[in-house]
Amino acid sequence: MRLLTVNVVEELIPGPKETGWTAIDKRPQVGRVAVGEWGLAGDSVCDTANHGGPDQAVYAYAEEDARWWSEQLGREIPSGLFGENLRTEGIDLTNSLLGEVWRIGDEVEVEVRAPRIPCITFQHRMGIPGWVKRFHQAGRPGVYFKVRKTGTIAAGDPITVVSRPEHEVTAGVMFEAQDGPKMQTMLDSGIDVMEELREAAQRIAARPAR
Numbered sequence: 001m002r003l004l005t006v007n008v009v010e011e012l013i014p015g016p017k018e019t020g021w022t023a024i025d026k027r028p029q030v031g032r033v034a035v036g037e038w039g040l041a042g043d044s045v046c047d048t049a050n051h052g053g054p055d056q057a058v059y060a061y062a063e064e065d066a067r068w069w070s071e072q073l074g075r076e077i078p079s080g081l082f083g084e085n086l087r088t089e090g091i092d093l094t095n096s097l098l099g100e101v102w103r104i105g106d107e108v109e110v111e112v113r114a115p116r117i118p119c120i121t122f123q124h125r126m127g128i129p130g131w132v133k134r135f136h137q138a139g140r141p142g143v144y145f146k147v148r149k150t151g152t153i154a155a156g157d158p159i160t161v162v163s164r165p166e167h168e169v170t171a172g173v174m175f176e177a178q179d180g181p182k183m184q185t186m187l188d189s190g191i192d193v194m195e196e197l198r199e200a201a202q203r204i205a206a207r208p209a210r
Contacts, residue, residue, distance in 0.1 A: 001090040001159040003104060004063055006033045007080040008043040016124045019046045024125050026080035028087075032152040035108050039147070040085055047121070054146055055113045055194050060086035061142035062093045068140065073128075083122065084142060091159055093143050094172040099165040099191040107151025109162065113194055115141035115175040141175045165191045169201070177204055 007026035015022030023044045034041040037054055045052035061084035066077040079087040086104075100112040118141075123131040135141075169186040177200060184205040186193070193201065 001088070001161075003153060003155055003157045003159065004087040004089050005029075005079040005155050006040065006153055007085050007087065008033065008040050010080075012044070012046065015046065016120050017047055021046045022121050022125070024083035024121055026083055026085060028079050028155065032154040034150075034152050035147055036150050037147050043085065050119070056144040057147050058085045058110060058145040059116060059142060060084055060088055060093060060145065061116075062091065062140075063087055063089045065093070065140040065142070069138075072138075081125075082142065083125070086153075088159060091161075094140055094175075095170045096143055097164050097167065098169050098171065098174060098186065098193060098197070099167075101148065101162040101164075102145075103160045103162050104153050105151070105157035107149065108147070108153050109149035110145035111148050112143050112171060113146045114144045114197055115171040116144060117141070117175075136175075139172055139175060141171060143171045165189055167191065174201075181205075 005028035007028050009023040010025045010027040012021040012023055013025050014020065015024070023046050035058070037057065039052070039057040061082050066087070070077045096112045098112055098114070101109055103109050118132045118135040120132070122135070128134070167186040167189040168182045173182055174197060183201040187198070187201055187205060
């Protein structure tokens with residue numbers, strides 16, 4: 001399990017939201033990149049109302065999922081195209097648990113906080129009609145991390161899973177928003193969950209059993 005690339009914004013490009021610009025255009029970096037509480041050095045966020053902050057400091061996407069999309073779309077999915085800061089290899093992001101902790105390299109520790117929810121900026125970036133719906137149906141969202149320990153990372157750094165909480169709500173389960181019993185188990189586990197995800201989990205857990 002390792003990092004293939006570490007990506008930060010190349011330049012701001014026109015986007016479809018009211019900000020007028022988007023920082024979704026990420027490119028691989030050479031050498032070590034500092035990671036702070038709010039994300040990677042040299043990176044930025046335009047739509048701060050819906051993105052960024054400590055709970056969405058770093059976004060990762062798996063090379064295995066990118067290859068799957070490449071086959072589906074008949075085009076390359078180069079690192080950073082989806083706006084990811086990290087392109088990983090050898091670890092199943094969709095089945096990572098909310099609250100799972102990784103060590104990247106020798107210093108940095110990050111915690112899985114949420115799956116990526118596709119938005120109009122992502123659809124604008126891809127230029128594919130119905131992309132938001134298609135991405136959601138595929139169930140390969142990638143994950144957002146909170147930075148627990150700062151430091152530096154670089155392409156080739158190993159990834160180690162340090163701890164996994166005692167529940168079954170993976171990024172994929174949260175993304176699908178269907179499994180009430182698993183949501184309740186997560187809520188009962190007492191782990192720290194982003195407030196908006198906690199509210200969503202409570203709604204899902206309260207649904208009548210089918």
